[in-house]
Amino acid sequence: MRFLPILPFLLALVALILGFLCIFAGSKPNFLESYSILTLNVSRIGQNLVNASSSGSSSTLSSFFHDLTDPIVDELEGDLNDAAADIAKDLGLQDFYSIHIMDYCHGYYEPGPVKNATIHKISQNVTGCSNTTAMFAFDPRAALEKSLNDSGHIAGTTADKILDSIDFPQDLEDGIHALRAAFKAQFVLYCIALSFTFLTLLSCIFWVFSGGRLGACSDIILAFFAFLFMGVASAIATAIGVKGSHVINKYGHEIGVSATRGGGFLGLTWGATACLLLASMVGCFGCFGAHKRRQAVRPYNGEKP
Ligand SMILES: *[C@@H]1O[C@H](CO)[C@@H](O)[C@H](O)[C@H]1NC(C)=O
Ligand SMILES: *[C@@H]1O[C@H](CO)[C@@H](O)[C@H](O)[C@H]1NC(C)=O
Numbered sequence: 001m002r003f004l005p006i007l008p009f010l011l012a013l014v015a016l017i018l019g020f021l022c023i024f025a026g027s028k029p030n031f032l033e034s035y036s037i038l039t040l041n042v043s044r045i046g047q048n049l050v051n052a053s054s055s056g057s058s059s060t061l062s063s064f065f066h067d068l069t070d071p072i073v074d075e076l077e078g079d080l081n082d083a084a085a086d087i088a089k090d091l092g093l094q095d096f097y098s099i100h101i102m103d104y105c106h107g108y109y110e111p112g113p114v115k116n117a118t119i120h121k122i123s124q125n126v127t128g129c130s131n132t133t134a135m136f137a138f139d140p141r142a143a144l145e146k147s148l149n150d151s152g153h154i155a156g157t158t159a160d161k162i163l164d165s166i167d168f169p170q171d172l173e174d175g176i177h178a179l180r181a182a183f184k185a186q187f188v189l190y191c192i193a194l195s196f197t198f199l200t201l202l203s204c205i206f207w208v209f210s211g212g213r214l215g216a217c218s219d220i221i222l223a224f225f226a227f228l229f230m231g232v233a234s235a236i237a238t239a240i241g242v243k244g245s246h247v248i249n250k251y252g253h254e255i256g257v258s259a260t261r262g263g264g265f266l267g268l269t270w271g272a273t274a275c276l277l278l279a280s281m282v283g284c285f286g287c288f289g290a291h292k293r294r295q296a297v298r299p300y301n302g303e304k305p
C-alpha cells in the first residue's frame, strides 16, 4: 500500500470534475450560468436607430419602419427618444445570449441593461436555453431570429427582415460562422481529455495496489495525454472567446451589440489542465524516484556480511 499515488489520483479527480463542469456549464437554465465562453449583449441593439432619430436623419428610420407592423412602430417611436430604452425588448429579443460548449442560454438584465446613478449591480435573469447538442456551434443570426419568432411581436413581417432593417452586420455573422470548426473540435477534444483523465484515475488505483513502477509509468503516460488534449481544448476554447468577442465588438459596435469573454470558464478549463500536468509530474517522481532509491540501496545490500 503506497501513499504517493493518492496525490495524482486527487489531482486527476479534480481535473475530471472541472472538465465536466466546463462541458455542462449552462446546459440547464441557471446551472453555472456565469461560466460561459462568451456572452453576447444585444440589449442596446438598434443604437444606430436611436442616434439616427436624435440627429434627425430620417432616411435610416423610414426604411426601418417600412418593414414593421404598426404596433411595433408605435412602441419604437416612443422609445427612440429615450436613450436608455430597451429596443431589444420592444422587438422581441432578449438582452443577452451566453454561449456554452453544448448550447446557449438567453435572458434579461435585471434591473436594467445599463448602469446609471441608481443601478449599480446588474444580474442576469435567464429565461431559457437552447437544446443541448454534442457538436454545438453558435449562430448569432439564428439565435436572434428564434427569439423574434418566439416572441410573437412580428406578425406581418419576418425575423429575417427585422434583422436586415437594423442592419445586422453580415461580417459579424461570417466571423462567428468561421469558428464553427473550432466549436466542434473543442467538444471532441474535451471528451478525449476526460476519457484519458478517467483512465488516469484507474492507473492511480492500479499503482496503489501494484506498488511497482508500471503503475507510476502508466500514470505518467495517461495523465500526460489527458494534459495534452485538455490543453489543446482549453486553447481552442480560449481562442473562441478571444476571437469571437473581437469580431462581435468590431462589427457589432455600429448597432449597439457587444460581447464579453467568460473569465470563470477559463479558470475552470486551465485549472483542469494544470492539475493533469501535476498528476503526470508526480508519476515521474514515483517512477524515477523509486528507481534512484533502489540503486542507492543495492551496494549497501551487497556489502552486508
Ligand atoms: C436607470 O435606468 C433605469 C432603467 O434602465 C431607469 O428606470 C432609471 O430611471 C435610471 N436612473 C437614472 C438616475 O437615470
Ligand atoms: C450591454 O451593452 C451596452 C451597450 O454596449 C452597455 O452599455 C451595457 O453596459 C452592457 N451591459 C452589460 C451588463 O454588460
Ligand SMILES: *[C@@H]1O[C@H](CO)[C@@H](O)[C@H](O)[C@H]1NC(C)=O
Pocket: 110, 125, 126
Ligand atoms: C426573472 O424573470 C421571471 C420571468 O420573466 C420573473 O418572474 C422573475 O421575478 C425574474 N427574476 C428576477 C430575479 O428578477
Ligand SMILES: *[C@@H]1O[C@H](CO)[C@@H](O)[C@H](O)[C@H]1NC(C)=O
Pocket: 131
Ligand atoms: C428541443 O427538445 C424538445 C424535447 O426534447 C423538442 O420537443 C424540441 O423540438 C427541441 N427543439 C429544437 C429546436 O430542436
Ligand SMILES: *[C@@H]1O[C@H](CO)[C@@H](O)[C@H](O)[C@H]1NC(C)=O
Pocket: 142, 143, 145, 146, 149, 158, 159
Ligand atoms: C423564423 O420563422 C420563419 C418563418 O416563420 C422561418 O422561416 C425561420 O426559419 C424561423 N427561424 C428560426 C431560427 O426558427
Ligand SMILES: *[C@@H]1O[C@H](CO)[C@@H](O)[C@H](O)[C@H]1NC(C)=O
Pocket: 047, 048, 051, 253, 254, 255, 256
Ligand atoms: C450614438 O451616439 C452616442 C452619443 O451621442 C455615441 O457615444 C455612440 O457612439 C453612437 N453610436 C453609434 C452606433 O453611432
